[in-house]
Amino acid sequence: MEISDHLAKGIFFVSPAGDTFYEIELMLGEVNADHGFRCLDYWARERLKNPNSRHVAVLVAEDPLTCVARGTAVYLEHIEDWKDTLESDEDDF
Numbered sequence: 001m002e003i004s005d006h007l008a009k010g011i012f013f014v015s016p017a018g019d020t021f022y023e024i025e026l027m028l029g030e031v032n033a034d035h036g037f038r039c040l041d042y043w044a045r046e047r048l049k050n051p052n053s054r055h056v057a058v059l060v061a062e063d064p065l066t067c068v069a070r071g072t073a074v075y076l077e078h079i080e081d082w083k084d085t086l087e088s089d090e091d092d093f
Helices: 033-049 064-077 079-085
Strands: 011-014 020-027 054-061
Parallel strands (some): 020 054
16 A cells, blocks of 8 residues: 555555555544544545545554443443434344
8 A cells, every 4th residue: 555645634545556545543542532533524525536436434543442432432321312323133033
C-alpha cells in the first residue's frame, strides 16, 4: 500500500491496485467519541471524491478494550431510544 497525497489532515492509504482507499484515524490515549466521528468524516469525504472506489474506515485504538467497553455502555444507556435499529433472528427459531 502507498500513502496517498491528500492535503486533508488524516492518514490515507490506497491499495496497490488503486481501487480501495483506507481512511485511518489513530486514537492515542484516552478514548473519546471525536476519533470515531473524525474517522467517519474522513471516510464520507473520501467517498465523495472517489465514488466508484471501495472505502474502508479504520480506527486504530491504543486501548481497544476500553473503547469497546465505553461504546457498549453508551449503546446500553440509549437502548430504548435505539431499539428500533436492533436486528433479530427471532424468526429463525
